[in-house]
Amino acid sequence: MKIIGLIITIITGAFLVYAAVDFPAWADPNSPASTYLSPYFIENSMKDTSVPNFVTSLLADYRGFDTMFETTVIFTAGLVCFILLRISGGKEPETRHYRHVLTGVTVTLKEGRKIPASEDFERIDDLWTPPDLIIKTGCRLMIPFIQLFALYVIAHGHSSPGGGFQGGVILGASIILLAISHDLRTALERMREKVVAILCPVGVAIYAGTGTLCLLLGLNFLDYSALASVLHVDPISARSHGILMVEIGVGIAVMTTMIWIYNNISSAGKYNQGL
Amino acid sequence: MSELIPTIIAKYNYWIYITLMMIGLYAMIAKNNLVKKIVGMNIFQTAIILFYVSIGVKKGATIPISTGGHGAAHEVVHAADYLNPLPHVLMLTAIVVGVATLGVALALALRIYSRYNTLEEDEILAKIRKK
């Protein structure tokens, strides 16, 4: 197998090297890619959409249809991980482990008996490790600031590098940090499985819904200038606001998908202890 | 021969991406462990992302955000001052697609592990043949 792999790799590599002879040189300002279409975006982004970040206006307005399907791709990934891995609710009575907090004694109850929630006993699993006070407290202090920064990244995507995808990933990372530093059950209490699973399609539906609203108002799909009548602004600012609306939708979708994928993969679908 | 060396140096970004891509392709074909194959797939996709982003570079240009900010609606913007934003946009999509494929591949690998208790492809095929 290694020899076949080597032969295929060498032949493909040689073919690609042969093809690269005709390419424009590195950083050539006169290459067709830099002179044919992109000058339009750079020169007219402020005039058409009043958004200084050309990447955001290109992503969410000129080629916004691609971005909508990209958000659908990320929703699909979360859904596939869910459908493949999730093992729903315990069918046979399970063995539960509890730990008495003050003395450290572990109590095992078989056949589905449980201790009602109380301050003295905490529920643990086979993979339990002793908690580290510094890590737990440090992460708890950091998480609100991480989330605030993520909201800044989403909202400020118009004028600085950022946008829905980047902010959504940071938001998702904040909840995953909670799951890693404490345990999966704590994160699941904060953000339940049903909330995550419903918010994910809602996020993408905000994006598609904005486009459908433009369709219902008479213009083509995802033509944000149709929103001018709803938002009572001129068409150019309507484009800027439309971009913000879809970025929020993208942020929600990406955040919930990151959390969903982490929950499913780290606990192999059982939603117990996690990593 | 003498004009071959400047050509090679002027296009070095292409040689780098071809090398990375072939490393990824070799890992996907030749390695035995499922996770190593998935890592190879990721390297393969990253090489293509590198290729696209390297198309957009222009000599002496800055990042594609208008330096005037919001108040600059009436200033003239010169295209040669800014990088080409289109490859960046396309590659945002490609990165997301790569992450999604990685998630699905890992979920599948987890299912295979829980069924066969190993991640080496030859052992899995041996177990299937024994059935």
Next chain:
Amino acid sequence: MSQQYPVLIVIVPLLSAFAISIAGWVNKRLCFPIIVTALGVAVYASVGLLLTVLEKGVVIYHLGGWPPPVGIAYYVDHLNGLVLVVVSLVALLNVIACKKSIELEFPDKAAPFYTLYILMVTGLLGIVVTGDAFNLYVLLEIAALTGYGLLAMGEERAPLSTLNYLYMGTIGACFYLLGVGYLYIVTGSLNMVDIARLLPPLYQSKAVLAAFIICMVGVWLKMAFFPLHAWLPNAYTHAPSAASSLIAPLVTKVMVYVMIRLILTVFTPEFAFATLALNNVVVWLAVIAIVMGAILALAERNLKKMLTFIIVAEVGYMVGGAWLGNRAGMTGAILHIVNDALMTLCVFLVVDNIVYKVKGYAFEDLQGLFRKMPFTMGAFVVGAMSIIGVPPTCGFFSKWYLILGALQAGHYGFVAALIFSSLVSVVLFFRIFEICYYEPFSDHHGHDHPPEPMDEAPLLMVVPLLIVAVILILVGLYTGDIVNHVIKFAIPEGLV
């Protein structure tokens, strides 16, 4: 509203996917009505779109209001319109027929399954209707990821087969993306019609040649063209019945459509057939694909796997027909996209019904089925006749055009392969008819064993199957109309 048909075809299924996903957590019984309504709207919009194209010519739709090449444009002509109708119709008939088997196989995950189903249909419809090369890549990935999810839900060996499909599919999609990148680097545009306008001065450049070959290899990987076909039999056999009867008829045909679109619109036939000398090589590869698919199908003892090898042979027909380089061959290839989607749907729905009742698809399980499930086996006979190529079913007419094209191009190897595969299909299917006709051998010598009562699959599964069988015959009878009014205009004038 009729100007919005191009985008409604894609948006209505997409929005209904989110509705189904949320309904799965709130009230599960809403999922099936939502999906049938969405696919019904898609069928209606695609038929309306085809009628508009037949009346007025090419339909162009600007997304976001931006004209191409600044924005993304949808570009619907005769080729598109025909394939859109086929895809949406197959998806609608399949979901009605598979409702019972979905509820049997995954009772608690039906809602996510329906969501993935309709997202896959959205991806396939989007691939067919778009006119932008990068948009096609994004939708290709949606169709691919949902396909992996749907196929991996099957029996034990499904995750491993799907993982192998994932590797090959990702390499294929990445090669397509690389080809689009090469086209972008030499032309600067991503719109298909625009690239076709900018390419002719650059035909001598090595980058364009490389872009063509890389795009073709990527698409061949995804359609399982020999020698890149190894993932298909395992991935489709171990899948759940509803998934395999959606994916088997559609995905490979949509990839053949992408290949034909690249040859006819982006790289015009002059470049594809004349500048390169690849014609002969590709047609010989197609010949090997057909012969090999037929022989490997003979070796199988398992109905579903035998049918997947027949799919490999059918892909060989279409690729060979398209690369013959003349009008008759291309007509045969496009007609075969329509016919093969319907034929494959028919036989895979038959397998679904058999699995629902008998719980197995090996040859030993098929005994006595002609008496137990007469309607299902009747439709199976029609489907088998179509695959063999017996008039008046549609399979005969597409084979006819392919043979005409091969004779015109002087490629007698292709003609021989087509006839050989028809003969092998006769052997394959009559072998199954023989097994299904005779009852299982019983030990009552001399006793009159009362015949088994009719134990047909539920009505919801049989009626769509009979509708597909009738459509197979109707499409065969109306082939002349289809070719003269639709396919003739899909192929550019220059191709003789």
